[in-house]
Amino acid sequence: MNDCIVSVSGLVKHFNGVQALADVHLEVAPGVFGFIGPNGAGKTTLLRVLLGLIRPDKGQAKVLGLDISSQSLQIRQRVGVLHEKPTYPPFMRVDDYLKMVTELYGSAKTTQKLLDLVGLSDVGGRQIRTLSAGMNQRLGIAQSLAGNPELVFMDEPTSNLDVTGRDEIIKLLIELYHETGISFFISSHNLSQLEKLCHNIAFIDAGHVIEKGPTGQIIDKHTSGLYNVVCSDPKSMIHAFEGNPDILVVGTSGIDAVTLCVKNLDFKSAREQIHHTAAQHDIELRTFTKANTLEDAYREVIRNA
Amino acid sequence: MRERLSELKKLSRLELTLSYRFPAIEFLIAILVFSSGLGVLSIGMTSIGMNLDPNPYYNATQTTEHYTEHMVQKKTLAYVHALATCTNVLFFLIPLFVAFTVARPFEDGTLKTILSYPVNRSTLMSVRTLLLLSLTSIPTIALSAVWTSALIPSGLNIGYAMIASIATLVSILMMYAISQFVAIISKKSSATVIVGMIFWIMVTTLIYNPFTPVTLVATLNPVYAVFNFIVGGEYAPTISDLVVGISSALAIALCLLATSLKLFSKVEV
Numbered sequence: 001m002n003d004c005i006v007s008v009s010g011l012v013k014h015f016n017g018v019q020a021l022a023d024v025h026l027e028v029a030p031g032v033f034g035f036i037g038p039n040g041a042g043k044t045t046l047l048r049v050l051l052g053l054i055r056p057d058k059g060q061a062k063v064l065g066l067d068i069s070s071q072s073l074q075i076r077q078r079v080g081v082l083h084e085k086p087t088y089p090p091f092m093r094v095d096d097y098l099k100m101v102t103e104l105y106g107s108a109k110t111t112q113k114l115l116d117l118v119g120l121s122d123v124g125g126r127q128i129r130t131l132s133a134g135m136n137q138r139l140g141i142a143q144s145l146a147g148n149p150e151l152v153f154m155d156e157p158t159s160n161l162d163v164t165g166r167d168e169i170i171k172l173l174i175e176l177y178h179e180t181g182i183s184f185f186i187s188s189h190n191l192s193q194l195e196k197l198c199h200n201i202a203f204i205d206a207g208h209v210i211e212k213g214p215t216g217q218i219i220d221k222h223t224s225g226l227y228n229v230v231c232s233d234p235k236s237m238i239h240a241f242e243g244n245p246d247i248l249v250v251g252t253s254g255i256d257a258v259t260l261c262v263k264n265l266d267f268k269s270a271r272e273q274i275h276h277t278a279a280q281h282d283i284e285l286r287t288f289t290k291a292n293t294l295e296d297a298y299r300e301v302i303r304n305a
Numbered sequence: 306m307r308e309r310l311s312e313l314k315k316l317s318r319l320e321l322t323l324s325y326r327f328p329a330i331e332f333l334i335a336i337l338v339f340s341s342g343l344g345v346l347s348i349g350m351t352s353i354g355m356n357l358d359p360n361p362y363y364n365a366t367q368t369t370e371h372y373t374e375h376m377v378q379k380k381t382l383a384y385v386h387a388l389a390t391c392t393n394v395l396f397f398l399i400p401l402f403v404a405f406t407v408a409r410p411f412e413d414g415t416l417k418t419i420l421s422y423p424v425n426r427s428t429l430m431s432v433r434t435l436l437l438l439s440l441t442s443i444p445t446i447a448l449s450a451v452w453t454s455a456l457i458p459s460g461l462n463i464g465y466a467m468i469a470s471i472a473t474l475v476s477i478l479m480m481y482a483i484s485q486f487v488a489i490i491s492k493k494s495s496a497t498v499i500v501g502m503i504f505w506i507m508v509t510t511l512i513y514n515p516f517t518p519v520t521l522v523a524t525l526n527p528v529y530a531v532f533n534f535i536v537g538g539e540y541a542p543t544i545s546d547l548v549v550g551i552s553s554a555l556a557i558a559l560c561l562l563a564t565s566l567k568l569f570s571k572v573e574v
Contacts, residue, residue: 053417055571083417085414086418096322103315103318147423
């Protein structure tokens with residue numbers, strides 16, 4: 001694909017004998033891309049390889065059509081980066097730091113414009129150490145936009161934020177995408193937020209890319225026939241469906257919730273059969289919903305991997 | 306060329322802002338003011354003994370010449386002693402500064418952030434080297450010269466002063482090269498400081514040991530060897546010892562700097 005912003009082929013990386021990336025193949029189209037996987041799956045390693053911070057043992061990769069081995073400096077000139085738990089000089093003023101970063105990129109963007117863009121208009125004069133976690137993350141986003149990037153890499157952009165902070169950052173990223181048209185490559189394990197944000201996603205586990213594609217398609221593909229049932233006695237519910245050829249118990253998905261996989265039945269028939277079985281075993285069914293979130297799809301992909 | 310200069314300027318500003326926050330430079334200069342002053346005073350305050358025997362053959366012109374010659378030697382010695390005192394202190398301080406400016410960014414993630422910007426690794430390393438060398442060597446030489454001129458009013462043996470200044474630069478360069486090499490290999494500030502301290506203790510022990518070969522002393526601490534050369538005596542090095550020592554120290558320093566630069570361009574962050 002010629003219009004890929006990132007293309008990775010056969011990438012392998014080991015750290016002291018431990019395989020961090022195992023023959024990774026990936027092609028990322030412009031837009032917002034989510035790179036999803038558990039801790040230690042290889043998300044950050046791939047990001048570091050793409051930025052030229054570490055060298056792969058094998059394989060090739062291109063970012064914006066530029067080779068990561070020979071054109072790393074040109075890549076970094078055209079991308080922005082927000083690392084996980086980033087470190088900025090604590091005693092520097094916010095505006096001074098952003099000014100320094102724009103100078104490094106040779107960008108004409110003003111500090112105030114960057115601050116306005118991320119909703120930090122009034123904190124330019126403050127020292128970085130006095131910022132809250134949310135503000136610090138916004139500063140991270142501002143510095144990643146300092147050089148007119150075509151693509152921004154973000155590693156766990158909401159990892160150290162509370163729910164409100166996370167929602168604010170997601171809202172900000174959506175606004176930035178619509179205002180600037182910049183592509184984002186977001187590595188995270190926060191599925192509910194990536195579901196709202198990403199056009200395309202890929203799942204990585206133990207260094208292998210195990211699924212990739214448009215977000216909606218992946219959810220549909222892996223949640224077809226999956227239902228979440230909240231009931232009065234999940235243990236008996238699991239027991240009730242043992243040996244049933246049409247309805248399989250996938251697992252528990254909450255304190256009183258069970259995920260069931262229904263084969264060859266539509267929603268209405270599946271609900272009727274489950275209700276019937278529950279009544280037979282004296283189990284009260286509280287809610288019955290189709291499992292169709294990215295989290296459900298991810299769980300299913302990991303289970304089958 | 307203009308772009309290169311502009312990049313150097315930008316990175317120097319970045320490095321000064323990140324690594325030399327107040328009062329790092331002020332602290333360094335204060336220590337050097339004290340050390341160079343102490344070095345000059347410890348030679349300048351010594352009294353001179355002149356034979357002014359009032360006999361019929363007393364040659365006033367010759368005595369004056371001897372006095373002038375003595376004062377020139379004293380001033381030169383004071384200058385070189387100030388350089389040697391500062392260098393000795395810098396042998397202790399440079400590993401600390403390198404630990405803070407080169408090794409620590411590996412540990413706290415600052416280097417990862419900086420190298421994610423369009424920054425050339427070799428240029429960054431060169432800027433770091435030039436900056437620390439300038440911040441240590443220029444004040445050392447300048448302050449020693451100022452203290453000597455202010456306290457001892459006579460001429461100076463320019464040749465010896467030049468050799469001592471070059472020896473000072475080489476000594477500082479060697480200590481910096483060793484510390485930087487350790488910082489890049491280990492990526493740890495504690496290792497950089499510990500190895501630096503061990504080297505400092507080793508050098509101090511060896512150079513004050515009368516059985517250490519003079520060429521080795523001149524290699525380990527060239528400026529101290531120059532001081533011994535001017536003082537003279539049984540254990541004083543010859544000019545060829547000095548040349549061999551200074552050249553060896555310079556060669557070691559340059560090899561280590563080149564290796565460090567190569568390692569840094571490939572180091573994983």
